[in-house]
Amino acid sequence: MNRTAAAGALARLAAARAGWLDEALDVIASHRFVDAVWVEGSLGRGDADALSDIDLVVAVGGSVPPEVFADPVSGLGLPGGLLYTRDKPKNAPAGGAFRSVCLELVALPVLVDLYLWPTVTATMSATARLLYQRGDVRPPRSGLDFLPLLSQHPNGDTQASDPYQPETALMLVQLAAKHLARGDHERHAAVLRQMQVRPAGTDTALLRSILADRVDAKAHPHLRAAVAAAHRLIDVAEHPSGTPIRAGSSAAGGEVR
Known part of the structure; x- marks a missing residue:
């Protein structure tokens, strides 16, 4: 994309x-x-x-x-x-x-x-x-x-929420991806802290890694479509405009x- x-x-x-x-x-x-x-x-x-x-x-x-x-x-x-x-x-x-x-x-x-x-x-x-x-x-x-x-x-x-619970992990990854798409790196970093994750590598690669680690689609087949949609949102975040529509x-x- x-x-x-x-x-x-x-x-x-x-x-x-x-x-x-x-x-x-x-x-x-x-x-x-x-x-x-x-x-x-x-x-x-x-x-x-x-x-x-x-x-x-x-x-x-x-x-x-x-x-x-x-x-x-x-x-x-x-x-x-x-x-x-x-x-x-x-x-x-x-x-x-x-x-x-x-x-x-x-x-x-x-x-x-x-x-x-x-x-x-x-x-x-x-x-x-x-x-x-x-x-x-x-x-x-x-x-x-x-x-x-x-x-x-x-x-x-x-x-409080458990950041390792699959649905919570999905929500937080989506939130982090949205901040990236907006070019808001400060809020993106705040969400990473909420997920108890230290920044490493590229921002979008890290989000994909978190999805893989915390949302096991085989163990939770009902979340496969959600994982795929989250990856598509990360695709959008890889090309931020800083001013979303x-x-x-x-x-x-x-x-x-």
């Missing part, structure tokens, strides 16, 4: 992510227990690029089926090709749920951090973008950024439904 091909892949990815978000919003809003949906992070602020994750918050009220909290992905019926999920209860707001979801869009991995938040306490951050509300009452808005806001609603879980218009930048 050369730089032109990498730029084309990023343009297709931005369009595919926008399309997925529109489709997901239709599906999520169809559930009677969903009161509001919004995006946080760069999609909320309006400064996302093609490599940005989706930080998606769903405010739920009424009689939510228990299976929705147990498995938000299937419980909500999220669309798209699922590569893997990571359950990290520590990230959930009190009384809610959290699931990190990796999708395959145009052959590349895209991470969705999905938060279910009970409507009685659900609050948008200062930079959140509201996508959907049921009725006339909007969720309250805080003056805080998202992570400080979440910290005000702890659920009591304090367990900005996100196009979508539900993330549209009117509230």
Whole structure:
């Protein structure tokens, strides 16, 4: 892959992510227990690029089926090709749920951090973008950024992630590759430290080595497609432009439904 091909892949990815978000919003809003949906992070602020994750918050009220909290992905019926999920209860707001979801869009991995938040306490951050509300009452808005806001609603879980767990390793390799593609070597190095890895050789070769060491596709055949998608993302990172394609218009930048 050369730089032109990498730029084309990023343009297709931005369009595919926008399309997925529109489709997901239709599906999520169809559930009677969903009161509001919004995006946080760069999609909320309006400064996302093609490599940005989706930080998606769903405010739920009424009689939510228990299976929705147990498995938000299937419980909500999220669309798209699922590569893997990571359950990290520590990230959930009190009384809610959290699931990190990796999708395959145009052959590349895209991470969705999905938060279910009970409507009685659900609050948008200062930079959140509201996508959907049921009725006339909007969720309250805080003056805080998202992570400080979440910290005000702890659920009591304090367990940290294991960087050697296969799904966590995949996620961290993808995050490191994204920073390389952006030309952000400081954040790339920070992710390597989180993986307890010292830089060695070329950056992309190291990421491929980590995948080989920590994600055994033979032992975890359900992760083969995820490993292949991660390698394709590393291909893109080998030809960084430093300015990935900005996100196009979508539900993330549209009117509230």
